[in-house]
Amino acid sequence: MSRTKFIGAVEIGTSKVTVLIGELTQGRTLHIIGVGECQSRGVIKGAVADFKAASEATHSALMAAEQSAGTRIDEVYLAQTGGHLEGFYNEAAVNVSSADNLVSSPDIDTVCRLAKAKNLPEGRMVVHHLRRPFRLDGRNVPDPEHLVGQRLEAGYWTVHGQEGKIADNIHVIRGFNVRVAELILSSLASGTMLASAEDKQNGVLVIDVGAGTTDFVLYRDGCAQLTGVLPVGGVHLTNDLSLGLRVTEGQAEKLKLRFGRGTVVTKDRSEKVWLNGDFAIGDRQFPRHAIEQITAARTTELFEVVRKKLGAAFSPEKTAAGIILTGGTSKLPGIDEAAARVFGVQARLGEAPGWVAENLRDPGFSSVLGLLQYGLSSRADLAAPRAASRATGWVKKLFATA
Structure with missing residues (x-):
């Protein structure tokens, strides 16, 4: 029988630092037992600019959350945002190796490895590999193993960021003597909290407008297709x-x-x-x-920049579920109307699931709630956690050798 674990979700934002503590029982039951908030200091446009000030604010929020929960945190899931984050798409294809054209696990491993093999510029590191649906002989398939076909394709949207800025965020948490388990994009955290499986299948754009940054993720065919961050909020x-x-x-x-x-x-x-x-x-x-x-x-200018960033990836016809808005700035009256005008699809304010307590239903909690849901559920709908684990492990080595 596995012991109970206490997992923290931390978002170091431009205006505030938010911490939630969740109790993980038997690896699958979620209970939110602690909340901590502190006015942010030393953070500009989602990036740490004054390490000491950012650390003090974050540690205050962590201490408040632990006092609220009455327990220490075992590990932390840490939100990632900031204008330094970028992404690109890369795909690969392999011929199915077996004589009977039955797709095997090695075929899948090979095509995934090749699709993720593109080198990054110096000083950059991977935060997430987001896989789009496999294609087998030109048709989308969720899981190609044991299917019959000749050509297997896989593609990934790879999100990467500056090593130094990511290291700063992790070092802030490590200064509190707690382990960073995963790095999770703020946009993905919000998306997993607010967009349903049906939304993601039909096509939906989730836009999280915070104080210093605007994070967005576009879903289609049930998967995250593209993400981005603007240093505007x-x-x-x-x-x-x-x-x-x-x-x-x-x-x-x-x-x-x-x-x-x-x-x-x-x-x-x-x-x-x-x-x-x-x-x-x-x-x-x-x-x-x-x-x-x-x-x-x-507000209109902000949405126009998001649409420009999405480019040809966004089309109203393929975004039937429209736009979900969240983040503290989404409380601005009429912001949904502004988004609908720019994108040409319906827009609505995100609503937290019914199980979320009333004091956490504010849109400013969407991202950190999504972090906690990811950390507490092995079935959370975020792509490639192993890629994020490798990124975190890489930064740990960086500190170990510094």
Whole structure:
């Protein structure tokens, strides 16, 4: 009988660090028993810029989660984001080796190894190999073993990042004396939490709009086809308001949260809103239309960049399940309308499954919940965990020899 394990899910974001602790019983039962949050410091656009500050914030969140759970964490599943992450597609084909054209396990191993064999530039390392459906004599098959055919093909979307930036993230966790079990893309974590198997089969785009980054993953035929990260998020809407209205960033953030929108709905350009609403000294009025115009323009621009990044991989006809929006910035009213206009498909706000507690249903928890689900379930719908394990192991060796 296997012992109970306590697994942490950690997301070191631009605005906050979030930690969940899950209890893994008999390798398959999930219970969330601890939550910890801390305002992020030393993180810019999803990357560690000040190691000491980022470590202090992360360790505070980890300690809060352990106190909440009443136990120590055994290992951590760590979210990966940041503009340094990139991806490419590579495929390979082999002739089925047996005389009776029956696909064997060695045939599958060979074609997968060849499809993942493309070399990376110096200073880059693999985070995930995401396999698309196998093709046997030109038709998609989920598992080709024991099927009859002559030509077997496999393709992978390979996500890679800068060794130094990935090492920084892992070193932050190691400083808390806990092991990093896996590196998981934030977009995949959100996707596994919010997109159903039917969504993924029909085609769905999951977009996680955070404070400093926007992560996205496109699913088709039940698999992740392509992922990406933009170093743009809710902070940039705040910056635009600060510049456009000539206010401090703190004041701009307040205006964004109270009056910002993904689309412009105010028609009366003379309508004014108060900064604080208390009419005290320093309280000021601003045109509501101008606030909406600024936030809507940046929101539309963000989605246009995502669509450009997707290129020919995205088509409305092959994305029948539309777009799922999540992340803290997805709470901006009208953001779903803005996404629908840019992509030409329906867009909706992601909803956590019914088993998620009310205090964790905020879209800001989607990614870290997905991390925990992946860590606690051997059947989690994320591609190639062994590839991520190799990446983590490589970084451990890096620290061991440093």
